[in-house]
Amino acid sequence: IKFTPQGSVTLSVTLCPPHLCFAVRDTGIGIAAADLDTLFQPFRQLHTPFNATQAxxxxxxxxxxxxxxxxxxxxxxxxxxxxxxxxxxxxxxxxP
Known part of the structure; x- marks a missing residue:
């Protein structure tokens, strides 16, 4: 929701054996392919127009x-x- 100022955010839960899958889909700003490698690194924030307004x-x-x-x-x-x-x-x- 933080990076989707307009549009929608949806949650879907599906059974996809052997897993249960929770998918959160948004129509927000998206992420460049070059930034995907650092996305899950701690204390890293991507540079977006929303950084100035979102803590x-x-x-x-x-x-x-x-x-x-x-x-x-x-x-x-x-x-x-x-x-x-x-x-x-x-x-x-x-x-287990």
Missing amino acids: GTGLGLALSQKLAQLHQGDIQVESTPNQGSCFTLRLPLDQ
């Missing part, structure tokens, strides 16, 4: 990824600049 530490995605990994899951991202992004959390249905 943050650069920890949200890094912590989310670590929590997913602690549950034997992962987070994947697909994004297109000026069109939006989709972050998908995949958690295994069977926990």
